[in-house]
Amino acid sequence: MQSTKPSVDSLFIQQSQLGRESFQAALYTSIDSLLAEWQTSRGPYSGILPGKLATHVESLFQIQPAGESIESVFQDIKNHLLPHLVDVSHPKCLAHLHCPPLIPALAAEVIVSSFNQSMDSFDQSGIASLVEEEILKWLCEKFSYGERADGTFTSGGTQSNYMGLLLARDAFCENTWQWNVQQKGLPSEANRMRILCSKNAHFTVKKSASQLGLGEQAVVLVETDEHHRMDLHDLQKKLMELKEQDLLPFAVVATCGTTDFGSIDPVRDIYDMVKPFGLWIHADAAYGGALVLSKTFRGKLDGIELADSITIDFHKQFYQPISCGAFLLKDKRHFGLIDYHADYLNPKEDELEGILHLVNKSVQTTRRFDALKLLLSLRMIGEEGFASIIDHTIHFAKDVTTLIEKNEHLEVINPDPEINAVVFRFMDDHQADDINKIIHRTLFQTGTAVVAKTVANGQTCLKFTLLNPRTTITHIEEILSDIVDIGIAHIQSGRVLR
Numbered sequence: 001m002q003s004t005k006p007s008v009d010s011l012f013i014q015q016s017q018l019g020r021e022s023f024q025a026a027l028y029t030s031i032d033s034l035l036a037e038w039q040t041s042r043g044p045y046s047g048i049l050p051g052k053l054a055t056h057v058e059s060l061f062q063i064q065p066a067g068e069s070i071e072s073v074f075q076d077i078k079n080h081l082l083p084h085l086v087d088v089s090h091p092k093c094l095a096h097l098h099c100p101p102l103i104p105a106l107a108a109e110v111i112v113s114s115f116n117q118s119m120d121s122f123d124q125s126g127i128a129s130l131v132e133e134e135i136l137k138w139l140c141e142k143f144s145y146g147e148r149a150d151g152t153f154t155s156g157g158t159q160s161n162y163m164g165l166l167l168a169r170d171a172f173c174e175n176t177w178q179w180n181v182q183q184k185g186l187p188s189e190a191n192r193m194r195i196l197c198s199k200n201a202h203f204t205v206k207k208s209a210s211q212l213g214l215g216e217q218a219v220v221l222v223e224t225d226e227h228h229r230m231d232l233h234d235l236q237k238k239l240m241e242l243k244e245q246d247l248l249p250f251a252v253v254a255t256c257g258t259t260d261f262g263s264i265d266p267v268r269d270i271y272d273m274v275k276p277f278g279l280w281i282h283a284d285a286a287y288g289g290a291l292v293l294s295k296t297f298r299g300k301l302d303g304i305e306l307a308d309s310i311t312i313d314f315h316k317q318f319y320q321p322i323s324c325g326a327f328l329l330k331d332k333r334h335f336g337l338i339d340y341h342a343d344y345l346n347p348k349e350d351e352l353e354g355i356l357h358l359v360n361k362s363v364q365t366t367r368r369f370d371a372l373k374l375l376l377s378l379r380m381i382g383e384e385g386f387a388s389i390i391d392h393t394i395h396f397a398k399d400v401t402t403l404i405e406k407n408e409h410l411e412v413i414n415p416d417p418e419i420n421a422v423v424f425r426f427m428d429d430h431q432a433d434d435i436n437k438i439i440h441r442t443l444f445q446t447g448t449a450v451v452a453k454t455v456a457n458g459q460t461c462l463k464f465t466l467l468n469p470r471t472t473i474t475h476i477e478e479i480l481s482d483i484v485d486i487g488i489a490h491i492q493s494g495r496v497l498r
């Protein structure tokens, strides 16, 4: 093995033969190591716990002063890193809204990273800016947004929710007090401003409120109905209470796909109720947004086109590698609320000439060309391909609930899943919470399956998030059988101890 002192020609992409060959060798070595890993019969996780991982981390951190050959580095990657990553593409990895990535998107990732375009200004991105704009236009059409709509790619749902509430806050201050928050900061009345969302809304609503200077106190939680959707009677009641207390509700977040149950708030009804009060409606469709591509299930998002802004996450049900998300805005003029011109990047004179600087619409500056991943995926599998995957997972979730219901040891919490998340638990009269926690941990530590644990109705539950279309009913039968075995074994060991 030849250890080379790296010449810069072999370290950076360039047109010489050495440059091209170095690029190819490095990427092929990386791909070969992945192929070898996926050839092993590994489960979704090695099961190793943080304490034991320390020695592997130590091996990975042997940084030689003069560097090393790629072969020797990848020996360590193969031995110490890859076996202990969570395999999100494994059919028994079904804990979170964490998808197996589409292969077409991975091919795009190589281009995205190699050309390393930055989406903030036109002179750092060229055609990439136009491609992103075109995909956003396509998305706005899919969501039946009108002529005035626009959007931006984001790092994910957290940033998109933040942007929705940021623009809602600033628009409210502008309209109510002709107060420019960007210039003057928050007005003194801001501590009376309130955001409504259901108690099953994502935690980033509260997090955004605190980061936006309104405090978590600004978030008023609305009760949910038996399907875990926002309860309209309680929404009305909360609105009236806020008015009576002289507080200022300015936004309502409708969740289209809650994290635990995938339930979808009735956006149209919410619109009818709150629009007379002038509230901004933000639809958090991070999870459910993908239903827009399904002919069968598009109707579940009824009324989403009435929302002032929408969060979509492509690194969930659009199967894109992290990170990839978008924020859509019904009236693009609201982007003006966060407009900022830097002389070196996006001077005003460029705007007058029609040169596109996407930084104007983003809370990020340097930003990845993630739009290409979605474009390549759409080109290669088509909208119908996406739709059939989404439809399959939704039908499959129903089959899974039927299977769980048949098991005398298990109980389904949401027998009619809105999307593809199934919440259930091992039943026991005395120590169900403890047993479900133990089941969750044992599955992970044995690398058998990665399932989620959550709390529903005050009880510890297990959850399958069935994003992976390669998960079969046999995989589920095996996991359920393991779950029941662990639960029963625990009860029996308890009896022995007592």
Ligand SMILES: *Cc1c(COP(=O)(O)O)cnc(C)c1O
Residues within 6 Å of the ligand: 097, 155, 156, 157, 158, 159, 161, 202, 204, 255, 257, 258, 259, 284, 285, 286, 287, 313, 325
């Ligand atoms: C995942 C999720 C988010 C957060 O999105 P990130 O991409 O993780 O930042 C927000 N809201 C909902 C409903 C989600 O499912």
